[in-house]
Amino acid sequence: MGLHHITEDSTELHFHCTNPDCEYHNCSNWEPYQRCEVHDAFVHVVVPAEEMRQRLMGTVGPEVLQNVTDTVLVQKNTDGRKDGRTRVIPIDHPDIEWTGPGVVALPTCSCGTRMFLKVDFTEKELAAHNISVPVRDPNNASIVTRIDQHPMVARHKQLAEALRARGNVWVDPHQTPVERGVIVHGSSEG
Amino acid sequence: MPQTLMHPGNTFYASVLNGILYILQQPTGGQETGKYEIESNVYISTAFVSCPINTWSRNSTPVSASVDTADDAYVGLSSVTTGHLTMGGMQIFAAATTTGADLHCGGNWTIQY
Numbered sequence: 001m002g003l004h005h006i007t008e009d010s011t012e013l014h015f016h017c018t019n020p021d022c023e024y025h026n027c028s029n030w031e032p033y034q035r036c037e038v039h040d041a042f043v044h045v046v047v048p049a050e051e052m053r054q055r056l057m058g059t060v061g062p063e064v065l066q067n068v069t070d071t072v073l074v075q076k077n078t079d080g081r082k083d084g085r086t087r088v089i090p091i092d093h094p095d096i097e098w099t100g101p102g103v104v105a106l107p108t109c110s111c112g113t114r115m116f117l118k119v120d121f122t123e124k125e126l127a128a129h130n131i132s133v134p135v136r137d138p139n140n141a142s143i144v145t146r147i148d149q150h151p152m153v154a155r156h157k158q159l160a161e162a163l164r165a166r167g168n169v170w171v172d173p174h175q176t177p178v179e180r181g182v183i184v185h186g187s188s189e190g
Numbered sequence: 191m192p193q194t195l196m197h198p199g200n201t202f203y204a205s206v207l208n209g210i211l212y213i214l215q216q217p218t219g220g221q222e223t224g225k226y227e228i229e230s231n232v233y234i235s236t237a238f239v240s241c242p243i244n245t246w247s248r249n250s251t252p253v254s255a256s257v258d259t260a261d262d263a264y265v266g267l268s269s270v271t272t273g274h275l276t277m278g279g280m281q282i283f284a285a286a287t288t289t290g291a292d293l294h295c296g297g298n299w300t301i302q303y
Binding site for chain 1: 193209219220249251253258259271274298300
């Protein structure tokens, strides 16, 4: 989860809350790849050995088939997901602020939870398996047809770019006013 | 999410193994949650109090994080914040609003991948 949507002109941000008790927790409306740690569950299904042998016929050798016993499968269950509202705020909301060199905080939710977005990514971070996602051929899972990028990356980068364009930038609290350029030595500003 | 215990003689499918691997290496759209508590004596009112968060997941890049103070409301601190959101963890910190011997807050954190 992160920014659910950012308008094309970057003026409006849409997002949800991670707090399961919040009115803005809306995991039923999340994109299909997203998991909800609170409301999703794994369902464990036991497939009888004979049925499993039928399923695996032709994909494994006969000596392996012979050894197949009752098999445990895991399926994701999202039946418990919750409907909620979507929070919409303008990009010039005064509580949108940088809390680190590559982290932007959204305004605190009415429930007290605050979300922080990672907006800058290194090459190594972009190459991570959860960010550069291989899309496989539905008929042959061993073939990768293309590499997609995690959708949040583009949205968060768009937000950072729009904030910087509006003068909302990261200010290192460890820098002195001189280092930040607020006070210039030798000027008449005293 | 809870995992299933295997017993001698069971055959298990790749999805069972991946369920475990996803804890150590969160997939796209995965979440990891936990608790934090920050507490300290503070003798300068502009001080920051912080704690590190180490995630189970390695090698996955987080895209966002959320924190609250559901377990322990602010005492002498304000605006719990995260920074340094990177592979393997993040920092949680809060600014002191006063000086004192026992400033604290605590609650839940969630990192999204």
